[in-house]
Amino acid sequence: MATLDSKVPAGQLENKWGAHKAAIKVVSPGNKRKLDIIVIGTGLGGGAAAASLGELGYNVKVFCISDSPRRAHSIAAQGGINAAKNYQNDNDSVFRLFYDTIKGGDYRAREANVYRLAEVANSIIDQCVAQGVPFAREYGGLLDNRSFGGAQVSRTFYARGQTGQQLLLGAYAALNRQVAKGSVKSYPRHEMLDIVVEDGEARGIIARNLVTGEMERFGAHAVVIASGGYGNVFFLSTNAMNSNGSAAFQCYRKGAWFANPCFTQIHPTCIPVHGDQQSKLTLMSESLRNDGRIWVPKKMEDVKAIRSGAKKASDIEEKDRDYYLERRYPAFGNLVPRDVASRAAKERCDAGYGVNETGLAVFLDFKTAIERLGADVIRARYGNLFQMYEKITDVDPYKEPMMIYPAVHYTMGGIWVDYNLMTTIPGLYAIGEANFSDHGANRLGASALMQGLADGYFVLPYTIGDYLSKKIQAPKVATDTAAFDEAEKAIREKIDKLLAIKGKHTVDEFHKKLGNVMWEDVGMARSKESLERAIVEIAKLRKDFWKDVYVPGENGEFNQEVEKALRLVDFLELGELMARDALNRNESCGGHFRVEYQTPEGEALRDDKNYAYVAVWEYKGPDHEPTLHKEELHFEVAHPAQRNYKD
Amino acid sequence: MNLTLKIWRQKNAKAKGAFETYNVEGISPDTSFLEMLDILNNKLIHEGKEPVAFDHDCREGICGMCSLYINGKAHGPDSEITTCQLHMRKFKDGDTITIEPWRSAAFPVVRDLVVERQAFDKILQAGGFVSVNTGGVPDANSIPIPKPDADESMDAAACIGCGACVATCKNGSAMLFVAARVSSLAKLPQGKVEAARRAKAMVAKMDELGFGNCTNTGACQAECPKGISIAHIARLNREFLSAKFKD
Numbered sequence: 053m054a055t056l057d058s059k060v061p062a063g064q065l066e067n068k069w070g071a072h073k074a075a076i077k078v079v080s081p082g083n084k085r086k087l088d089i090i091v092i093g094t095g096l097g098g099g100a101a102a103a104s105l106g107e108l109g110y111n112v113k114v115f116c117i118s119d120s121p122r123r124a125h126s127i128a129a130q131g132g133i134n135a136a137k138n139y140q141n142d143n144d145s146v147f148r149l150f151y152d153t154i155k156g157g158d159y160r161a162r163e164a165n166v167y168r169l170a171e172v173a174n175s176i177i178d179q180c181v182a183q184g185v186p187f188a189r190e191y192g193g194l195l196d197n198r199s200f201g202g203a204q205v206s207r208t209f210y211a212r213g214q215t216g217q218q219l220l221l222g223a224y225a226a227l228n229r230q231v232a233k234g235s236v237k238s239y240p241r242h243e244m245l246d247i248v249v250e251d252g253e254a255r256g257i258i259a260r261n262l263v264t265g266e267m268e269r270f271g272a273h274a275v276v277i278a279s280g281g282y283g284n285v286f287f288l289s290t291n292a293m294n295s296n297g298s299a300a301f302q303c304y305r306k307g308a309w310f311a312n313p314c315f316t317q318i319h320p321t322c323i324p325v326h327g328d329q330q331s332k333l334t335l336m337s338e339s340l341r342n343d344g345r346i347w348v349p350k351k352m353e354d355v356k357a358i359r360s361g362a363k364k365a366s367d368i369e370e371k372d373r374d375y376y377l378e379r380r381y382p383a384f385g386n387l388v389p390r391d392v393a394s395r396a397a398k399e400r401c402d403a404g405y406g407v408n409e410t411g412l413a414v415f416l417d418f419k420t421a422i423e424r425l426g427a428d429v430i431r432a433r434y435g436n437l438f439q440m441y442e443k444i445t446d447v448d449p450y451k452e453p454m455m456i457y458p459a460v461h462y463t464m465g466g467i468w469v470d471y472n473l474m475t476t477i478p479g480l481y482a483i484g485e486a487n488f489s490d491h492g493a494n495r496l497g498a499s500a501l502m503q504g505l506a507d508g509y510f511v512l513p514y515t516i517g518d519y520l521s522k523k524i525q526a527p528k529v530a531t532d533t534a535a536f537d538e539a540e541k542a543i544r545e546k547i548d549k550l551l552a553i554k555g556k557h558t559v560d561e562f563h564k565k566l567g568n569v570m571w572e573d574v575g576m577a578r579s580k581e582s583l584e585r586a587i588v589e590i591a592k593l594r595k596d597f598w599k600d601v602y603v604p605g606e607n608g609e610f611n612q613e614v615e616k617a618l619r620l621v622d623f624l625e626l627g628e629l630m631a632r633d634a635l636n637r638n639e640s641c642g643g644h645f646r647v648e649y650q651t652p653e654g655e656a657l658r659d660d661k662n663y664a665y666v667a668v669w670e671y672k673g674p675d676h677e678p679t680l681h682k683e684e685l686h687f688e689v690a691h692p693a694q695r696n697y698k699d
Numbered sequence: 700m701n702l703t704l705k706i707w708r709q710k711n712a713k714a715k716g717a718f719e720t721y722n723v724e725g726i727s728p729d730t731s732f733l734e735m736l737d738i739l740n741n742k743l744i745h746e747g748k749e750p751v752a753f754d755h756d757c758r759e760g761i762c763g764m765c766s767l768y769i770n771g772k773a774h775g776p777d778s779e780i781t782t783c784q785l786h787m788r789k790f791k792d793g794d795t796i797t798i799e800p801w802r803s804a805a806f807p808v809v810r811d812l813v814v815e816r817q818a819f820d821k822i823l824q825a826g827g828f829v830s831v832n833t834g835g836v837p838d839a840n841s842i843p844i845p846k847p848d849a850d851e852s853m854d855a856a857a858c859i860g861c862g863a864c865v866a867t868c869k870n871g872s873a874m875l876f877v878a879a880r881v882s883s884l885a886k887l888p889q890g891k892v893e894a895a896r897r898a899k900a901m902v903a904k905m906d907e908l909g910f911g912n913c914t915n916t917g918a919c920q921a922e923c924p925k926g927i928s929i930a931h932i933a934r935l936n937r938e939f940l941s942a943k944f945k946d
Contacts, residue, residue, distance in 0.1 A: 100833075103833070104832075104833040107832045107833060118756060118762075118764060119754065119764070119815060119816055119817065120763075120816060120817065120819065120820050120860065121820070122763065122820075122860055123756055123757075123762045123763060123764050125756070125757065125762070127757065127761055127762050127763075128757045128759060128761050128762065137839070137840075139840060175834070177839045178836050178837065178838055178839045179831075179833060179834070179836055180839075181836075181839040181842070181889070182829065182831045182836035182837070182889055183828070183829050183831060183889070184829045184852075184883070184884050184887050184889045184890045186849050186850075186852040186853040186856050186883065186887065187839075187849070188849070188853075189844055189845075189846045189849040190846065191846050192843065193843025193844050193845055193846065194840050194843055195839055195840055211853060211856075212853060212857075214761065214857065216761075217761055217857075217859075218853075218856060221856065224823075225823065225827055225828035225829070226828060226831075226833070228820065228823045228824040228827060228828055229824075229828045229830060231820075231824050232824040232825065238820070240817065240820075263809055292756040292757040292758070292762060293755055293756055293757075293758055294756050326727075326729050327727055327729065327730075329726075329727055329730045329734050329737075329738060330730075330734065331731070331733065331734045331737055331758060332758045332759075334758075334759045335759070439779070440759065440760060440784070443760075443777070443780055443784045443786070444731075444784070444786070446729075446786075446788060509833045509834075510833070510834075513833065558741050558744045558745070560737070560741060561741070602744060602745075604744050604747075604748075604749055604750065605749055609710075609711065609810070610711065610752060610809055610810040610813065612750070612752055613744070613750060
């Protein structure tokens with residue numbers, strides 16, 4: 053029986069990580085060569101971890117579902133990466149970055165983890181520059197910065213609108229160097245379908261070769277899950293189409309507890325939904341809020357005229373525009389955190405001021421910035437984003453404002469990990485978006501890249517050594533054992549069962565239905581009533597799925613429908629877990645907004661007396677309610693207060 | 700919109716492929732090209748047929764996973780976009796659209812429209828990196844880099860590794876892909892240290908993997924979804940020749 057010990061070291065906040073590093077064990081080079089590590093996923097977390105562990109001398113096997121490690125969804129991150137370098141002399145510091153992150157997360161993250169994140173962030177920038185990441189620079193040759201939501205300093209480093217791509221190519225290059233050296237072996241187009249646990253410890257995985265459909269067994273002394281988030285449970289999200297929660301969910305099924313599943317980030321600036329044929333939503337970077345101003349018309353007659361096409365946005369005079377973020381939050385204006393900006397957009401649209409035909413859109417306008425700086429400066433800053441917008445919508449954002457609306461973007465919840473990033477299964481680690489640890493109930497912009505790389509480059513490579521130091525005499529893990537046999541048999545049976553149903557509806561059709569329930573009832577505004585309804589509806593949908601899905605083709609071939617079906621099986625359970633978690637949390641915090649709990653001004657109303665804890669769920673079998681465990685959060689330095697972005 | 704689709708179907712790498720014709724109806728001009736294929740696949744599954752396999756992931760033009768040769772052009776008729784960013788408003792009601800996988804000896808077909816591009820990984824493994832380990836690096840601002848150099852490095856680094864350049868080239872050359880990486884690193888002081896070794900190793904690996912020679916037709920540049928310039932090929936040639944000179 054696992055227990056929740058966060059293993060946060062004693063001592064003052066700013067000394068914890070240093071003291072911990074000094075106290076934990078290391079493995080000698082000669083012994084590292086004898087130890088095997090499996091890494092699942094090749095985004096910023098997994099790519100950085102696999103490369104760094106390979107450099108240290110471990111034998112690493114790294115798996116990704118795409119044809120190349122470089123495709124991981126980290127690549128799509130646009131805006132930037134935070135670090136408290138204070139290069140702008142604007143009084144930034146490790147403490148300020150820590151404080152902004154804890155506050156931005158609405159006081160639902162672990163202080164010690166967040167402080168460590170802020171502490172190692174500076175090294176990430178150094179590392180990436182050394183790898184040849186072409187960050188934006190000033191004319192003097194030094195690095196440029198910009199601002200992101202939830203911060204009043206400029207601490208975000210960026211590479212045009214492709215920061216995630218450039219950071220990932222850096223990690224991927226480091227990974228390639230290790231592949232060439234032979235310390236890392238790469239398995240593209242392989243999907244982990246189960247984690248194998250023996251004697252209570254992680255021993256390896258079963259993976260499906262996506263080209264041939266064959267099951268393959270891999271043993272290791274430790275397994276690292278870096279498979280990203282589960283936002284695609286909503287069907288429509290900004291996540292890549294193949295992003296999924298299945299690797300993490302198998303860990304949950306095998307005994308790794310799952311934390312804060314209901315904490316979902318709805319990003320305020322995405323291209324609105326256009327119709328029922330849509331497959332995914334496209335993000336417009338938060339960096340646009342540096343220069344873009346968000347508004348809707350003040351007068352309902354203007355709203356109607358815009359919807360009917362009688363007026364264009366540019367026809368509405370300044371005095372008739374409601375820059376509602378600037379009005380409600382003067383101190384942060386358009387750069388309030390994402391949860392606040394998303395709810396404010398929803399509030400205006402619910403009041404009837406949405407500006408497109410569906411009534412679910414607001415303007416993001418660059419008119420003021422273009423007048424102040426000129427179109428060329430705006431093009432240099434955001435050219436690729438403007439081009440992306442025009443290609444999708446056929447509207448030129450240099451002339452007419454963008455239309456945007458919130459969309460599912462990131463999941464703060466994930467596998468529970470202790471300070472060492474180890475899950476409740478010894479030897480199983482979770483890093484990056486796959487774990488729950490650093491962002492509380494809301495992640496600040498430009499902090500996902502920071503966390504992925506912090507975990508992969510600078511935290512896990514230290515902490516995993518402490519565990520592996522006890523394994524230096526352990527032999528190679530055998531994969532012909534009963535535990536591996538059983539895991540493989542269960543997967544084969546699951547796939548055979550899916551193929552045998554031959555029902556009337558496709559996987560996508562079920563996924564859309566699930567997404568609809570999730571968005572309506574477990575989305576931006578949740579209530580006891582909606583969540584209870586969702587739990588019933590998801591259970592029903594799951595039953596229908598297992599009776600009536602049609603999965604064409606066979607297992608022993610390249611079969612994308614089998615891949616999607618297996619992922620949806622997990623989403624159909626994960627969605628219910630999210631609803632249960634949201635129902636349990638009788639408060640509003642960050643991205644979790646319960647309509648019953650709000651201030652008279654419509655701000656999230658936290659309940660620190662009863663809910664200042666991490667909700668950690670233990671799997672109890674299919675069709676059994678999971679058990680809730682609580683990790684109480686203690687704030688020794690950043691004392692919880694209502695978040696104020698007004699003054 | 701109603702459309703006729705001629706799509707390359709091939710069961711696996713060893714099977715012989717052929718074109719099959721399908722019809723799709725009621726497609727909105729605001730639908731993306733890949734969403735149109737989603738609609739086709741949903742229809743095929745309902746008809747008890749096998750859906751068309753195609754690679755895709757981010758659907759916003761950055762992961763490089765989608766491919767497709769559409770009416771004889773890599774990533775279709777629009778310029779500087781990937782297939783996932785192509786929208787049906789670029790076609791007319793009643794059009795016949797021919798869809799093929801990338802055709803290149805170095806990119807074998809996996810199934811239907813899906814190809815294997817691991818050759819690109821192998822080229823980068825040969826030298827597409829700066830040899831620094833994690834940790835122990837200098838402060839990020841200790842090496843000033845002129846803004847124009849950083850910008851030019853970023854221009855080249857925008858490559859998404861999709862393979863359109865290879866698919867478009869009549870020789871199946873990967874010169875633009877290799878040049879983008881070599882050039883991006885060569886423009887930065889961090890990358891200069893190993894520039895000679897890198898250029899030689901990557902070119903040698905490209906040749907070994909069966910990519911063709913560059914004859915400067917410029918087709919790759921015209922079809923690159925990220926608009927990467929063949930000026931980078933000139934820099935690669937320069938780096939390569941000066942490296943050979945030093946031998």
